[in-house]
Amino acid sequence: MYIGSSIFLIALGAILAFALAPGLIPFLDQQMTGYSLMVVGVIGLIASLVMAAPRRRLRTTESRQATDPGTGEAVTHRETRDTGL
Known part of the structure; x- marks a missing residue:
């Protein structure tokens, strides 16, 4: 996972968790999905930065x-x- 895709996941998770009206997608818990995407994005961002650091x-x-x-x-x-x- 690269830095750009990690930032995209964080932004998508924030939109799902905070910006959309609750119940807009009836078969999906939007807040939990948004929080999960943000956590995965942050972990991917940290991993990308560690891997890109000079040795x-x-x-x-x-x-x-x-x-x-x-x-x-x-x-x-x-x-x-x-x-x-």
Whole structure:
């Protein structure tokens, strides 16, 4: 579900719940249907925004090992790049 369809469901649910006269559609509980559509739209909107958020990753590009001249211990150098904002 995308952001546009979520907003459409919220608007349609608000119209059914608040704007139409009660009993206009005899075989349907308009208020409950409107509230349900608004809840589904809000959940879809939150899910769409979470899925569209930029990801932040740390990527290792190079790893090399050397010895420290002073102590003779092995030292590992890693260069990383932050690919997020």
